[in-house]
Amino acid sequence: MKTRFVGKHYRQPLAGWPSVEDLYVFIIVARHGGFARAAAELGLSPSYVSKRIAILEKCLDTRLFFRNNRMIRLTPEGESALDGALQVVGGMDDFVSHLEGVRGALTGNITLSCSFGFGHEYVADALSAFINLHPDVNVKLLLSDKEVDLVEEGVDIEIHIGNDVKDLYIARQLMKNQRILCAAPEYLKRKGVPQSLDDLADHDCLIIQERSAVFGHWLLTNGEEQVHCQLNSRHASNSGSVVLAWALRGHGIALRSRWDVANHLQSGDLVQVLPAWYQEANIWAVYPRRPSSSSRVKACIDFLTDYFSQHWPAT
Numbered sequence: 001m002k003t004r005f006v007g008k009h010y011r012q013p014l015a016g017w018p019s020v021e022d023l024y025v026f027i028i029v030a031r032h033g034g035f036a037r038a039a040a041e042l043g044l045s046p047s048y049v050s051k052r053i054a055i056l057e058k059c060l061d062t063r064l065f066f067r068n069n070r071m072i073r074l075t076p077e078g079e080s081a082l083d084g085a086l087q088v089v090g091g092m093d094d095f096v097s098h099l100e101g102v103r104g105a106l107t108g109n110i111t112l113s114c115s116f117g118f119g120h121e122y123v124a125d126a127l128s129a130f131i132n133l134h135p136d137v138n139v140k141l142l143l144s145d146k147e148v149d150l151v152e153e154g155v156d157i158e159i160h161i162g163n164d165v166k167d168l169y170i171a172r173q174l175m176k177n178q179r180i181l182c183a184a185p186e187y188l189k190r191k192g193v194p195q196s197l198d199d200l201a202d203h204d205c206l207i208i209q210e211r212s213a214v215f216g217h218w219l220l221t222n223g224e225e226q227v228h229c230q231l232n233s234r235h236a237s238n239s240g241s242v243v244l245a246w247a248l249r250g251h252g253i254a255l256r257s258r259w260d261v262a263n264h265l266q267s268g269d270l271v272q273v274l275p276a277w278y279q280e281a282n283i284w285a286v287y288p289r290r291p292s293s294s295s296r297v298k299a300c301i302d303f304l305t306d307y308f309s310q311h312w313p314a315t
Contacts, residue, residue: 017059020088021052022056024089025049025053026056027086027089028042030074031169034072062077063075063077064081090170106136106295107137108136110139111140111142112141112155112157112158113143113150114143114158115145115240116240117240117241118161118260119143119159122308126303129303130304145240155287156296156297157287157297158287159304161284163284165286171287172301174282174283174304174305175283178258179255179281180256180279181255182253182261182264183271184247184250184271185268185271187204187247187253188271191204194273197220197277203252204232204235205218205231206243206246206252207233207243208236208237208239208240208255209236209238216233217230218231221277243256248270259312285301285304285305
């Protein structure tokens, strides 16, 4: 079938090709598992979102979702289609970003979120350098130790510590990081130095409840095997800074990121214990797909990757 041109625009789309907009709607519906929240993010009505999915299913000649009155979920074909949709929309993001970059300097707004500790210690300075490089970009940094819904809170990039990145968000690793076991010399003198993971059961372990982590357990690795350690968790907090303060005051063994304890290890206020064991907690830039802000998001993530590679503390 031939396509006729009118001016610079197609009279009709190529047969069998889904629109990028419908693929984007599909990704948002899959992320939320329903039409209502997807519609809220897109600023559309649920009925219109449902209509676009129906059109996409007809175009692809496949059923993308199982539906009932309470929820929807991807079919096996839908899961496969989602992978392809992410690639197509990602390619369109790159295309738009390239064109925006060619046009000149970055402008507009960008919102980032991060935990209090890492945000104060590293991200604030990194974004200061980014602002100097791109003075026409308006930057907002939100600090919170609670889990953030990027879509509902309008966050373009979350600086996330740990490998528990949600499915359907896009993630790019900014820097490698590990959580390590450490304690104050005073505590180790009083309670002894653990020689194996089994010894942790006889020690006071300072626990932080982070996101969906199982309370009272540490998942540790030596690079060859992973071990779930059930702990004596007499003292706990939902704040990493509180747990670190307790460790410095000799109340027990803490599992904290290297960036958080590097200065205390250097000064001798803390001592690393069981150094062969650690927890992977890399630093990620996590973001939902928003083509309208893709050039700013890409530029910011590229900048943060370069910045952290140059300024990351030696470990």
